[in-house]
Amino acid sequence: MTLSDSYGNTISTNTADARDHYDHGVQLFLGAEFGAVQAFEASVSADPAFAVGYAGLARALMMEARLPEAKTAIARAQSLASASTDRERTHVSAFAALLDGDPPLARTIVKDHVRDHPRDAMAAQLCTNVFGLIGFSGKVGREAELLAYTETLLPHYQNDWWMMSMHALSLCETGQTDASLSLMERSLAINPRNANGAHFRAHALYETGEIAAGRHYLRGWMEQYDKRAVLHGHLSWHVALWALHDGDEQAMWDAVDDSVRPGSSDSMPINVLTDTAAILYRAEIAGLKVAPERWKDLSGYAARFFPETGQSFADMHAALCHAMAGDGERLAYIVDTAKGFAGDLVRPVAKGWGDIARGNWSGALEHLSQVMATTERLGGSRAQRDLIELAYVNVLMKLGLEKEARRTLKLRRPVLCDFTPVCGMQ
Ligand SMILES: [Fe+2]
Numbered sequence: 001m002t003l004s005d006s007y008g009n010t011i012s013t014n015t016a017d018a019r020d021h022y023d024h025g026v027q028l029f030l031g032a033e034f035g036a037v038q039a040f041e042a043s044v045s046a047d048p049a050f051a052v053g054y055a056g057l058a059r060a061l062m063m064e065a066r067l068p069e070a071k072t073a074i075a076r077a078q079s080l081a082s083a084s085t086d087r088e089r090t091h092v093s094a095f096a097a098l099l100d101g102d103p104p105l106a107r108t109i110v111k112d113h114v115r116d117h118p119r120d121a122m123a124a125q126l127c128t129n130v131f132g133l134i135g136f137s138g139k140v141g142r143e144a145e146l147l148a149y150t151e152t153l154l155p156h157y158q159n160d161w162w163m164m165s166m167h168a169l170s171l172c173e174t175g176q177t178d179a180s181l182s183l184m185e186r187s188l189a190i191n192p193r194n195a196n197g198a199h200f201r202a203h204a205l206y207e208t209g210e211i212a213a214g215r216h217y218l219r220g221w222m223e224q225y226d227k228r229a230v231l232h233g234h235l236s237w238h239v240a241l242w243a244l245h246d247g248d249e250q251a252m253w254d255a256v257d258d259s260v261r262p263g264s265s266d267s268m269p270i271n272v273l274t275d276t277a278a279i280l281y282r283a284e285i286a287g288l289k290v291a292p293e294r295w296k297d298l299s300g301y302a303a304r305f306f307p308e309t310g311q312s313f314a315d316m317h318a319a320l321c322h323a324m325a326g327d328g329e330r331l332a333y334i335v336d337t338a339k340g341f342a343g344d345l346v347r348p349v350a351k352g353w354g355d356i357a358r359g360n361w362s363g364a365l366e367h368l369s370q371v372m373a374t375t376e377r378l379g380g381s382r383a384q385r386d387l388i389e390l391a392y393v394n395v396l397m398k399l400g401l402e403k404e405a406r407r408t409l410k411l412r413r414p415v416l417c418d419f420t421p422v423c424g425m426q
Pocket of ligand 1 (some may be wrong): 199203238272381383
């Protein structure tokens, strides 16, 4: 008996239970819901020879930052893959490349693979989303590349909530917010619990300056979102950010302390670090007082989880923490060793943070201006990269260049002009 998964891909298991648990795991994973690890574990328990089940398990474990277990799972998938189909073997090799620390190879494998197997959703997802293999490619034009990628795949996924949400995300990040919102509404109507959908619906609302509507929407949606799920911390960051923009300081700190900062969130370290650093500094830019202990704690967290450079988006935020915590040694280490997909940009940004922390605003302007033309290479969403946009505008304000600050914001991020979260510009 030949079985297929819910996307119609032939799978090498004869065990219906293994297939059913696998499909359940895929649905949970693609919707960023809690429970994918358990579902994939049940799948391989029902059929211990199911290679793709182990690949799914490896991917789900990665998203829970359980890397040693993920590596064990992918090794098991590789050892079983010879008895699988060509599609399954390539599928496994993409995850293996990623877990082996070779994102460029994984990206090449996936982009080739989906030409022949566009409905291999678990493989395809590796290149989707802002934290995916295209999002973190470090290339100029990666937002347009992501849009082209999901646009090509979309016709193969008629009425599929996941692919609709991924394409809506690509539309949002290329400035097509109306089209994004409308497609996301259709996706969420099919699966209202898709956290990737709720996440980028929130982004589209952010991009259109809908602060009150955004706060209301996300607060309601998150009431039923499992705190252990992968996006809980990051969605809480969005809640905190909107509270900041709304002038609701207490709600901002409540969200940060309940679900964003280290120790309060089960999210991946890259989210904990980047989200906490971003909200702390954006609060400072807005003129709020941030306790020095918060920066010290976060600097320690960054040093523990990102001791070496290479993940440029994380490195850029780690450098901010070290600078604000006054740890010149750790900051210098990032400046000296920055590497990875945008290491050449991390260096001037890190120097800029150092200047900002010392109040050397002209030095900060000199360093930050080197990266403003190509910030997309650093990775992350537009909302996340507003950290740099607002830091740059704040530097101009500190230099007494208010007109230039306002013009810069209007040119680069007009959505932030009406409720500018920069001290002195409100
Ligand atoms: Fe986000």
